[in-house]
Amino acid sequence: MAWKGVFRRDREQRGRRSALRLVAASAAQTSAAIFLVLRRMRAPLIVLIVIFAVTVLGLTLIPGQDAQGRPWRMGFFDAFYVMSYTATTIGFGEIPYPFTYGQRMWVTVSIYLTVIGWAYAIGSLLALLQDRGFRRAVAAQHFTRKVSRLREPFLLIAGFGQTGELLGRSIDALGRRFVVLDVSDERIDGLELDSYYADVPGLAADARIPGNLDAAGLAHPSLEAVAALTDDEEVNLAVVMAAALLRPDVPVVARVTTRTLAERMQAFGSPSMVNPFDRFGDHLRLALKAPASYQLLTWLESGPGGELPARGLPPRDGRWVVFGYGRLGQEVTRDLRAEGLDVTVVEPHPQSEPDVDLVVGDGSDPWVMAQVDLDRAVGFVAGTDNDTTNLSLVAAARRANPSLFIVARQNRPASAPLFAAMEIDALLVPAEVVAHEVYAQLSTPLLWRFLREMPAQGDAWAAELTDRLTRLCGQQLQALWKVRLTPAEGPSLRAWLDSGDARLGQLLRNPENRDEPLHAVVLVVSRDGQVILAPDDDFVLAEGDELLLAGWAAARRALGTILFVDAVREYVVTGRRVPSSWIWRKLSRASEPGGR
Amino acid sequence: MNLEKVVFGFFVVLAATLNFGFFIGDLQNPALHNKYELFAAVVVNLIATVLKFGDRTQIGAVHLATSLVADLQLIAATLALGFAAYISTDGLTPAATASIVSLSGGALLANVVSVVLLVVETVSFHRG
Numbered sequence: 254m255a256w257k258g259v260f261r262r263d264r265e266q267r268g269r270r271s272a273l274r275l276v277a278a279s280a281a282q283t284s285a286a287i288f289l290v291l292r293r294m295r296a297p298l299i300v301l302i303v304i305f306a307v308t309v310l311g312l313t314l315i316p317g318q319d320a321q322g323r324p325w326r327m328g329f330f331d332a333f334y335v336m337s338y339t340a341t342t343i344g345f346g347e348i349p350y351p352f353t354y355g356q357r358m359w360v361t362v363s364i365y366l367t368v369i370g371w372a373y374a375i376g377s378l379l380a381l382l383q384d385r386g387f388r389r390a391v392a393a394q395h396f397t398r399k400v401s402r403l404r405e406p407f408l409l410i411a412g413f414g415q416t417g418e419l420l421g422r423s424i425d426a427l428g429r430r431f432v433v434l435d436v437s438d439e440r441i442d443g444l445e446l447d448s449y450y451a452d453v454p455g456l457a458a459d460a461r462i463p464g465n466l467d468a469a470g471l472a473h474p475s476l477e478a479v480a481a482l483t484d485d486e487e488v489n490l491a492v493v494m495a496a497a498l499l500r501p502d503v504p505v506v507a508r509v510t511t512r513t514l515a516e517r518m519q520a521f522g523s524p525s526m527v528n529p530f531d532r533f534g535d536h537l538r539l540a541l542k543a544p545a546s547y548q549l550l551t552w553l554e555s556g557p558g559g560e561l562p563a564r565g566l567p568p569r570d571g572r573w574v575v576f577g578y579g580r581l582g583q584e585v586t587r588d589l590r591a592e593g594l595d596v597t598v599v600e601p602h603p604q605s606e607p608d609v610d611l612v613v614g615d616g617s618d619p620w621v622m623a624q625v626d627l628d629r630a631v632g633f634v635a636g637t638d639n640d641t642t643n644l645s646l647v648a649a650a651r652r653a654n655p656s657l658f659i660v661a662r663q664n665r666p667a668s669a670p671l672f673a674a675m676e677i678d679a680l681l682v683p684a685e686v687v688a689h690e691v692y693a694q695l696s697t698p699l700l701w702r703f704l705r706e707m708p709a710q711g712d713a714w715a716a717e718l719t720d721r722l723t724r725l726c727g728q729q730l731q732a733l734w735k736v737r738l739t740p741a742e743g744p745s746l747r748a749w750l751d752s753g754d755a756r757l758g759q760l761l762r763n764p765e766n767r768d769e770p771l772h773a774v775v776l777v778v779s780r781d782g783q784v785i786l787a788p789d790d791d792f793v794l795a796e797g798d799e800l801l802l803a804g805w806a807a808a809r810r811a812l813g814t815i816l817f818v819d820a821v822r823e824y825v826v827t828g829r830r831v832p833s834s835w836i837w838r839k840l841s842r843a844s845e846p847g848g849r
Numbered sequence: 850m851n852l853e854k855v856v857f858g859f860f861v862v863l864a865a866t867l868n869f870g871f872f873i874g875d876l877q878n879p880a881l882h883n884k885y886e887l888f889a890a891v892v893v894n895l896i897a898t899v900l901k902f903g904d905r906t907q908i909g910a911v912h913l914a915t916s917l918v919a920d921l922q923l924i925a926a927t928l929a930l931g932f933a934a935y936i937s938t939d940g941l942t943p944a945a946t947a948s949i950v951s952l953s954g955g956a957l958l959a960n961v962v963s964v965v966l967l968v969v970e971t972v973s974f975h976r977g
Contacts, residue, residue: 292903299899306892310885329888330931 286390297374308363340367411460412483419688423556497521529683534584545716554689571631627653699801743816758790773804865960877943922956
């Protein structure tokens with residue numbers, strides 16, 4: 254035990270030390286912008302100084318005359334004054350006495366010289382401001398400052414493609430902050446144009462470089478979690494590595510699509526990994542086994558504002574045909590076979606010999622279509638990585654057998670309207686699967702526990718809960734929030750909870766009229782590490798319980814009032830109208846001798 | 850031989866020597882302190898300062914700092930000279946001269962530090 258403690262301390266210290274070193278390195282990096290300006294401005298500034306020196310010196314040396322025609326030499330102050338207003342094209346005239354011809358000649362030369370000097374200096378400065386490297390340095394500095402000033406918990410998203418954007422929107426809708434790192438300038442510029450509730454700092458930089466991750470707040474004390482969602486698996490691995498080594502205390506979620514990379518990531522702490530194909534296979538299995546559970550899962554994962562998806566009715570037995578034996582095809586085939594279904598696979602270029610019924614050939618070939626015998630199949634999967642191929646496969650399959658259950662994979666967001674028009678029964682959009690999964694993991698730990706334990710409750714249970722949710726809150730999921738029944742978060746509940754008969758159904762009433770229910774459903778109650786899924790109205794609450802609720806935003810505000818105002822709680826629970834001001838309470842207590 | 854180092858060393862030393870030339874001589878006697886020499890010292894010091902811009906090393910930072918001090922002192926000296934020559938009714942009195950020259954003396958000290966730094970940098974440079 255003691256040894257373990259020593260090792261842990263050592264590890265923590267190491268983490269802290271390397272994080273400190275990283276901070277110093279990135280601070281030096283960001284001050285580079287100023288040094289760049291200074292270094293590039295050296296030559297123009299020296300030219301300007303030399304031109305000024307030569308012209309001022311010349312003016313003091315060239316003989317002039319005063320108003321009475323006596324010989325006179327200009328002093329340094331006069332000369333500098335004359336050159337200053339001449340060089341800046343202000344031109345006050347010949348001061349203090351009219352110039353002689355010698356002086357005029359010299360001033361003529363000086364005018365041209367100083368104009369060249371200024372043009373060179375200002376031109377260099379403007380060119381520098383336009384310079385890509387300089388602007389990048391300034392942007393990096395700005396970003397670092399913004400991130401270091403964040404005082405609330407935030408999420409670091411590396412990779413802001415389709416997945417990152419979906420996740421960012423959900424996180425933003427929850428009222429939480431996030432910081433973005435992406436290689437593409439366009440996506441970062443897009444951040445400013447998009448409307449988010451909170452300001453989103455973004456930097457166009459390579460997430461593989463630990464210095465950039467640090468600028469994005471990897472060493473920041475308020476960092477909550479890191480999400481590595483780039484398209485490049487190597488980059489995701491690099492982010493997981495950096496986060497595990499420098500911030501072992503922060504949870505990491507990463508997108509992976511291959512098993513080899515998942516294993517390499519596993520070596521660094523235990524990041525939670527999301528494989529869209531694997532998850533889709535699991536979802537498909539759940540959809541086959543328990544359509545209602547699947548419906549509830551996809552609804553809750555879709556984030557704030559999600560519409561209730563339609564409940565599909567996939568065929569429970571029969572033969573399936575899978576086109577494309579890539580990453581998706583393999584996962585789906587494995588999951589379907591695990592459900593005891595027959596699968597026929599069609600693949601033009603098989604990489605490995607699968608132990609399933611395989612037809613080698615192109616899906617667009619009529620002979621292949623005839624070979625797989627679609628008439629007698631029940632399900633069809635178009636799982637290639639080409640949207641056009643998938644769409645044409647779906648069209649061909651529909652023509653062969655209109656009653657087929659169709660599963661298709663959409664690769665590019667631009668194809669979304671086409672797939673929507675096709676009315677696919679189960680559509681896989683890898684970016685959405687990852688975004689929803691990461692959202693479920695990072696939004697609240699309770700939601701994640703609910704989603705993991707929910708399938709075990711069975712299909713009928715899920716159908717009933719979905720019914721309750723739609724009855725109370727409608728087809729749209731407005732808000733998902735957490736309440737902790739502690740004296741700090743629910744000061745008005747204390748006496749009621751202590752009574753030992755604090756039933757959930759009494760609390761969730763409308764504070765305006767307690768005959769109406771509050772438009773919210775408790776999904777989970779967590780007590781001492783144990784979770785109770787979807788408790789009913791007779792459930793007895795206790796102090797310290799953590800509740801996850803889904804419902805209207807108005808219900809969230811109403812519940813907040815119930816938790817804080819004694820009079821409202823009293824009315825909601827017992828139906829008694831209790832005066833809320835001090836003087837009326839005194840008066841009513843006096844008039845009601847048996848009162849509390 | 851590095852041309853950049855030659856130019857850099859040249860200006861640093863020239864700034865110090867010009868400054869010294871102006872400073873040397875009786876503190877109160879204006880005839881011993883040439884204003885053209887002060888002008889040259891200001892210009893060369895400004896150039897030396899700009900040459901030190903953008904060096905990110907520790908010694909580079911101290912170099913820049915000494916140069917900025919020298920600039921400040923010399924510009925103060927020229928302002929004092931301008932005040933005495935153009936604005937003050939007494940003209941260039943021994944007291945005014947003394948203050949101008951002593952300001953340039955402060956700049957000289959900063960320039961000496963600069964030269965010492967240059968020497969230290971050169972001596973501590975090993976070629977393999």
